[in-house]
Amino acid sequence: MSAAADAAHRHVMAPDQAELGAQAAFDASGVLWAVHRVSGHIAVSRSADEGQSWSNAVLVTRTPEAIDAGGDARPKIALGPKGEIYVSWTRPLAEPYTGEIRFSRSLDAGRTFSPPIVVHHDRQVITHRFDTIAVNQDGEVFAAWIDKRDLVASTPSAYRGAALYYAVSSDQGASFRGDFKVADHCCECCRLALVSHRDGTVTAFWRHIFDPNIRDHAIANLRPDGHAEAVQRATFEDWRIDACPHHGPAMAIDGDGALHGVWFSGAARNHGVFYGRLSASRGDAAQRIGADSAGHAAIGATGRRIAIAWKEYRDGRTALRGLISEDAGHTWRPSELSSAAGLSDHPSLLTHNGRFFAFWNSGEHPLAVIPFP
Secondary structure (H helix, E strand, O other): OOHHHHHHHOOOOOHHHHOOOOEEEEOOOOOEEEEEEEOOEEEEEEEOOOOOOOOOOEEOOOOOOOOEOOHHHOOEEEEOOOOOEEEEEEEEOOOOOOEEEEEEEEOOOOOOOOOOEEOOOOOOOOOEEEEEEEEOOOOOEEEEEEEOHHHHOOOHHHOOOEEEEEEEEOOOOOOOEEEEEEEEEEOOOOOOEEEEOOOOOEEEEEEEOEOOOEOOEEEEEEOOOOOEOOOEEOOOOOOEOOOOOOOOOEEEEOOOOOEEEEEEEEOOOOEEEEEEEOOOOOOOOOEEEOOOOOEEEEEEEEOOEEEEEEEEEEOOEEEEEEEEEOOOOOOOEEEEEEEEEOOEOOOEEEEEOOEEEEEEOEOOOOOEEEEOO
16 A cells, blocks of 8 residues: 555544444344443443343453444444344454454344354455445345455556455354455445345445546445345445545435435535435435534434434534434434534434434443434
């Protein structure tokens, strides 16, 4: 990596912020499960009262290890149809910007977790980072990540960014088949988003590098057999930048099967957080949401109802703001959800019994679950 590229890639995170990366999900019975970092361990906590109180954390990793657990690299959690609890995270390796995707599962309602495995078969000391996981309608586990094996195998000056790969497990996470490539030229340090469909496919949504260096977003459908459909451009702000935004998108699917996304652009004429329906054409015009300082938005859907949460910076504090639509994103009403001083993770959106909750981990409010009004 050249000195200029290294400077563009570098992302310095306060040590305390690396402890704040967390994600949560409701199971079918209404129990809320959260994965987070505790003193060098990946840990899982449960709440039976929508986040008002939490159990003592169960350690997933038996010994402390290096964990990439802040911002866009937070640990991930997904739940299976038979009560399985799946978690993934990135463990940094010896060289800068390198890592491997780790995975563990619980088949006994979170009492114990399996020894971690590495999801991908490629074992080079290169970038395998920014993992995410999803479970399809058949209980198959999809794991996707950013991967630089194709950069290593090519002429570095001729290869932009990294590649998007995925793997699939059909045995409740005991093993994964792959590695399946989805696309070349993904942005190398922005989070990915996955949602599953009724037919067993999973859609991926990510920041892509379109020729010559436009960092907008793309979508593609992933099949359990390892075949990915053609990559389609999904956002059109035309952000031209030779750097890593560390600002990935989020996505949700509504009751009619329509995909809804939120994303960030730093383009001069299209700057800010945007919401829109995702398709392989320009489709509906994207809507800008929030103030100039808005960022790191999350989105959720249940039926035709859509909710969005994002962070804004005001008077030395971070505000958590929200929008709700009752008509599949055509009209919106705003809400003020919370605020925190100091460091905080990015929010995520949860749904349970037709209600929306923002999950937000901060030093001031650990593992906070905020209901939308």
